[in-house]
Amino acid sequence: MSRATNEQIWKWLDAVPDPEIPVISVVDLGIVRGVAWDADTLEVSVTPTYSGCPATSVIAMDIETALMDRGVEHVRIKTQIAPAWTTDWLSEKGRAKLEDYGISPPNEAGGPEQCPRCKSKEVERISQFGSTPCKAQWRCTDCLEPFDYFKCI
Amino acid sequence: MSAALFEYLLRLGDNTLVLGHRVSEWCGVAPALEEDIALANTALDFIGQTQMWLAYAAEVEDKGRDADALAFRRDVWDFRSLLLVEQTNGDFGKTLMRQFLFDAFNVLNLTALVGSADVRIAEIAAKSVKEAQYHLERSRETVIALGDGTQESNRRMQKALDVLWPFAGEMFVVDAVDTEMQKAGIGPDLAALRGEWVAIIQPVLTSAMLTLPESDFAHKGGKTGVRHSEHLGHMLATMQFLPRAYPDAQW
Numbered sequence: 159m160s161r162a163t164n165e166q167i168w169k170w171l172d173a174v175p176d177p178e179i180p181v182i183s184v185v186d187l188g189i190v191r192g193v194a195w196d197a198d199t200l201e202v203s204v205t206p207t208y209s210g211c212p213a214t215s216v217i218a219m220d221i222e223t224a225l226m227d228r229g230v231e232h233v234r235i236k237t238q239i240a241p242a243w244t245t246d247w248l249s250e251k252g253r254a255k256l257e258d259y260g261i262s263p264p265n266e267a268g269g270p271e272q273c274p275r276c277k278s279k280e281v282e283r284i285s286q287f288g289s290t291p292c293k294a295q296w297r298c299t300d301c302l303e304p305f306d307y308f309k310c311i
Numbered sequence: 312m313s314a315a316l317f318e319y320l321l322r323l324g325d326n327t328l329v330l331g332h333r334v335s336e337w338c339g340v341a342p343a344l345e346e347d348i349a350l351a352n353t354a355l356d357f358i359g360q361t362q363m364w365l366a367y368a369a370e371v372e373d374k375g376r377d378a379d380a381l382a383f384r385r386d387v388w389d390f391r392s393l394l395l396v397e398q399t400n401g402d403f404g405k406t407l408m409r410q411f412l413f414d415a416f417n418v419l420n421l422t423a424l425v426g427s428a429d430v431r432i433a434e435i436a437a438k439s440v441k442e443a444q445y446h447l448e449r450s451r452e453t454v455i456a457l458g459d460g461t462q463e464s465n466r467r468m469q470k471a472l473d474v475l476w477p478f479a480g481e482m483f484v485v486d487a488v489d490t491e492m493q494k495a496g497i498g499p500d501l502a503a504l505r506g507e508w509v510a511i512i513q514p515v516l517t518s519a520m521l522t523l524p525e526s527d528f529a530h531k532g533g534k535t536g537v538r539h540s541e542h543l544g545h546m547l548a549t550m551q552f553l554p555r556a557y558p559d560a561q562w
Contacts, residue, residue, distance in 0.1 A: 210354075239363065242434075288348065
């Protein structure tokens with residue numbers, strides 16, 4: 159098979175969902191740092207969000223599977239830790255999707271801008287940590303709904 | 312040089328490994344669901360950092376071992392972790408006090424290592440320090456909440472501080488390995504970090520209505536491996552059981 163263009167590969171990767179937050183893709187999350195051909199092997203550089211995130215190995219496997227399904231025969235996943243991942247790399251599309259899904263996107267102020275459900279600004283923190291390493295638990299004091307907040311790092 | 316660097320990386324990786332395992336012991340039994348999740352997440356960060364430190368240590372050593380071999384196939388005397396991190400969890404308050412004392416040191420040490428002359432160390436530190444800052448934010452708040460809580464929680468936090476204090480001094484003890492790393496621009500002067508560390512913990516302990524012990528006596532022997540406490544062997548027996556009983560097990 160002829161080599162796919164970089165543009166095509168990025169499109170394919172943008173269809174690979176994050177295993178823990180399937181509403182956004184690995185590209186939206188900002189963890190795919192680069193794609194490059196090395197002879198007939200496609201090398202994809204991936205950066206971990208949190209260093210101990212258990213989803214990292216699943217993500218590598220999902221990327222490999224997705225590319226092989228598209229006919230790329232040799233895929234190599236390279237883990238790249240520098241520069242360290244930051245939530246600034248979340249795409250605008252990804253941020254909007256998170257909010258729609260009920261996860262408040264990261265905010266530099268250190269907490270959610272609003273309740274993702276009723277949009278009230280009256281929110282309070284329940285815990286600095288949540289169901290995955292990248293999230294914290296918050297609650298809306300107007301509609302009383304607890305929700306996840308994507309931690310800002 | 313590479314022998315000292317290997318030793319230095321083991322210290323960094325063994326601290327995160329031993330503390331990560333200790334904190335993970337709370338998984339499923341913490342006093343509240345949120346705390347359980349928080350502790351498990353903290354443990355996960357430490358184990359992730361361990362993978363980076365020990366993978367690099369194994370490369371520097373260049374004897375065919377990998378991070379898993381270093382974590383699971385060394386016995387107590389080959390561990391280079393601080394005595395503080397191997398102390399038992401005790402109650403929730405003692406766990407958080409140990410965490411706070413270490414987090415404050417960890418943030419300072421990692422911040423210095425971000426500027427390390429060793430690029431790989433600088434990269435791992437840059438990744439880890441973000442997580443360490445988040446840990447410190449939490450352990451600081453919890454120490455204040457518990458210290459300045461009820462009479463009973465205050466009593467327990469003071470007791471935890473008194474018990475752990477003699478193990479804190481080892482973090483700032485400098486030996487030949489540290490000196491060599493410092494001369495090469497790889498690591499910071501640990502003794503010089505002590506003042507900054509006290510500047511972080513003192514106001515927090517005051518807000519927590521706790522009294523800093525006066526004695527500067529410090530137990531030593533963890534980071535050199537000369538004299539670990541009796542607790543580390545028990546911890547390793549649990550942590551290493553599976554890979555030792557079923558070598559190269561996969562799932």
